[in-house]
Amino acid sequence: MSTSVPTGATDAAKTFLLTGIGELTTNVAADGDPCGTVHDAAVLVRNGRIAWTGRATDASEALASGAEPGVRIVNAGGRAVIPGFVDSHTHLIFGGDRAEEFTARMAGERYAAGGIRTTVAATRAATDDHLRARLAALVAECRAQGTTTLEVKTGYGLDVETEARLARLAAEVTDEVTFLGAHVVAPDHAGSADEYVDLVVGDMLRAVSSHVRWIDAFCEEGAFTADQCRRVLEAGRAAGLGIRVHGNQLGFGEGVRLAVALGAAAVDHCTFLTDDDVIALAGSDTVATLLPGVEFSTRQPYPDARRLRDAGVTVALASDCNPGSSFTSSLPFVIALAVREMGMTPAEAVWAATAGGARALRRTDVGTIAPGTRADLVLLDAPSRVHLAYRPGVPLVRRVWKDGEELPTAATP
Ligand SMILES: [Zn+2]
Numbered sequence: 550m551s552t553s554v555p556t557g558a559t560d561a562a563k564t565f566l567l568t569g570i571g572e573l574t575t576n577v578a579a580d581g582d583p584c585g586t587v588h589d590a591a592v593l594v595r596n597g598r599i600a601w602t603g604r605a606t607d608a609s610e611a612l613a614s615g616a617e618p619g620v621r622i623v624n625a626g627g628r629a630v631i632p633g634f635v636d637s638h639t640h641l642i643f644g645g646d647r648a649e650e651f652t653a654r655m656a657g658e659r660y661a662a663g664g665i666r667t668t669v670a671a672t673r674a675a676t677d678d679h680l681r682a683r684l685a686a687l688v689a690e691c692r693a694q695g696t697t698t699l700e701v702k703t704g705y706g707l708d709v710e711t712e713a714r715l716a717r718l719a720a721e722v723t724d725e726v727t728f729l730g731a732h733v734v735a736p737d738h739a740g741s742a743d744e745y746v747d748l749v750v751g752d753m754l755r756a757v758s759s760h761v762r763w764i765d766a767f768c769e770e771g772a773f774t775a776d777q778c779r780r781v782l783e784a785g786r787a788a789g790l791g792i793r794v795h796g797n798q799l800g801f802g803e804g805v806r807l808a809v810a811l812g813a814a815a816v817d818h819c820t821f822l823t824d825d826d827v828i829a830l831a832g833s834d835t836v837a838t839l840l841p842g843v844e845f846s847t848r849q850p851y852p853d854a855r856r857l858r859d860a861g862v863t864v865a866l867a868s869d870c871n872p873g874s875s876f877t878s879s880l881p882f883v884i885a886l887a888v889r890e891m892g893m894t895p896a897e898a899v900w901a902a903t904a905g906g907a908r909a910l911r912r913t914d915v916g917t918i919a920p921g922t923r924a925d926l927v928l929l930d931a932p933s934r935v936h937l938a939y940r941p942g943v944p945l946v947r948r949v950w951k952d953g954e955e956l957p958t959a960a961t962p
Contacts, residue, residue, distance in 0.1 A: 633697025635906030645671025704729030855892030
């Protein structure tokens with residue numbers, strides 16, 4: 550690897566050498582290792598981008614030769630460094646709280662998609678300032694746990710005015726905003742799902758489209774049929790949006806096959822899959838995004854990540870952070886679940902929560918530590934990434950940088 554760095558103005562705050570890294574996960578596949586692991590490593594960050602990665606001893610020589618005179622040194626003290634997490638599936642903007650529903654579910658009540666309507670009522674009633682403050686607090690919570698790229702969905706407005714508000718507010722915190730008007734049939738249209746879909750593909754899509762990059766639909770019994778989802782997703786595509794699908798969460802269904810047929814970037818949940826679903830995914834560019842926080846919080850069976858990986862399917866892990874079925878923003882927790890409950894190796898799970906999430910968002914500038922990518926880095930208070938699964942519930946995220954800028958964490962308030 551080259552140590553040459555383009556000349557020109559340097560932003561000192563976003564330029565440093567992170568060295569003394571015991572185990573660096575680059576996600577640049579090498580020698581049969583998809584994680585591109587480098588031991589005793591260093592990373593040179595220049596103006597918020599990765600300029601160089603390699604062995605720490607080579608970095609010392611490069612610096613001594615004057616390639617980067619006076620660069621600030623950050624010593625990792627032998628700890629592990631991974632790319633910032635890419636959380637490709639969240640519902641972070643909403644009003645209200647569903648702790649009572651969670652308590653009832655833990656006491657034995659079954660989870661169904663209809664609980665979403667409780668949040669819709671609270672979200673419609675909330676002011677912009679209230680929604681903005683709640684969203685900011687949740688984004689800060691995500692970042693403190695190492696998430697540097699976030700997708701945020703609408704879907705708790707379900708009327709033209711509120712969906713447009715949610716899309717606009719979400720766009721203030723991320724470029725990865727998804728229009729999920731087809732989350733459930735709005736309460737005002739109960740009993741006439743097709744009429745509600747007319748609204749979603751018409752006035753609602755027009756009202757949100759300048760704020761969003763993606764369109765999504767919940768293909769599930771109790772939400773929308775495959776035909777209704779196809780209408781929504783094709784309308785989004787005609788408006789220039791990329792496609793994502795919620796599918797096969799609560800039972801077998803057509804979500805996965807619809808997603809593959811439409812060339813969706815990702816189909817999310819994938820808990821109930823036939824062999825044909827798995828074969829379709831393996832032969833496609835559609836990422837299977839698994840959301841085990843949901844199964845943990847709803848006592849549903851976990852998706853079989855091992856089966857998908859063995860079939861050659863690209864798997865991402867995400868939080869699905871939402872007030873009903875998975876109110877966690879922690880990708881370390883999701884990684885621990887994926888390893889403990891879904892048959893993933895620690896290396897596969899960390900890859901899926903970083904590079905996998907980037908694939909699910911069709912991004913090449915995040916999820917990987919390589920020259921030219923964004924300097925989104927997480928320093929773990931651990932000697933290896935395995936500790937993310939091995940030490941569940943322990944706050945191992947010690948320092949986080951986004952675009953080369955250090956963010957506050959629990960360890961560095
Ligand atoms: Zn979701």
